[in-house]
Amino acid sequence: MSDPHEEHWREYRRVYWRSMGLTVAFFFGGGILSSVLSAAFRAPWVFPLAFVPFVLATIWVSQEPMRWPCPQCGEPFFSTWWYHNAFTKKCLHCGLPKG
Numbered sequence: 001m002s003d004p005h006e007e008h009w010r011e012y013r014r015v016y017w018r019s020m021g022l023t024v025a026f027f028f029g030g031g032i033l034s035s036v037l038s039a040a041f042r043a044p045w046v047f048p049l050a051f052v053p054f055v056l057a058t059i060w061v062s063q064e065p066m067r068w069p070c071p072q073c074g075e076p077f078f079s080t081w082w083y084h085n086a087f088t089k090k091c092l093h094c095g096l097p098k099g
């Protein structure tokens, strides 16, 4: 018997891996760019100033999988208003197993 939410979970995995790829790219890209700019300008404030946009971008791309809605109840699958668990195997609202 096929999972009625299979397409939903396929889309979640696509969003999750895109987020992970962008996080790694932003981490290394931000580090490399910040190092290059620090070497070019030779000022201690350049590295953190150049790295902050990449940190903010990483936080931004991580929001979509963190707030992914449950296909059964529509609530965020991995979080409640006070709690977040990215490793849960069941919806934190209705208990639907992760597909």
Ligand SMILES: [Zn+2]
Binding pocket: 070, 071, 072, 073, 074, 075, 077, 091, 092, 093, 094, 095, 096
């Ligand atoms: Zn649910």
